[in-house]
Amino acid sequence: QKEVEQNSGPLSVPEGAIASLNCTYSDRGSQSFFWYRQYSGKSPELIMSIYSNGDKEDGRFTAQLNKASQYVSLLIRDSQPSDSATYLCAVSSDYKLSFGAGTTVTVRA
């Protein structure tokens, strides 16, 4: 079992819709949770970090964390074609990040 699991995707959503991405992790000692966006051929770009249970909103992005369920999610509201990318969930219990394989999102106009 991998440490961090994500929806295999790909996820296709119409422009303006909500994209919902899910991630589960196995290490109960995990303290820090991140979402990275990676465009094809580019490096991961940090878009959200969350450290405590509940919701955290930043613009069109909302991250949700439930440590009891070992679950973290990312919602992208009003999806735009520029949101088309692979989204990586990353989890840390100390300093190093453990990544999921990513979910590829395509926003169709």
Place this chain on the structure above:
Amino acid sequence: GAGVSQSPRYKVAKRGQDVALRCDPISGHVSLFWYQQALGQGPEFLTYFQNEAQLDKSGLPSDRFFAERPEGSVSTLKIQRTQQEDSAVYLCASSLAAGGSEQFFGPGTRLTVL
């Protein structure tokens, strides 16, 4: 401000050659990380530096891989006697604090071993 920079961006090596990949972290960032990303996968941890000290090298695949950060700033990842399975994107990341905090990635070096 300037982000993390890496060079070269692309490297083609013949099997058996040695390569050196450079990372210049964000100024003032204490922590520096190297990750390896295979196609279609998330990055995998290789090694971690806090200033000049290499605190964790548990992710290095073999003793052919060596990393250093002698002055606590620029880091070099060296791969000796490259093999085809070493072909991947090598990502460097830095973070402001020691320990777990937000990590910012450089553009990566795509290594192809023929």
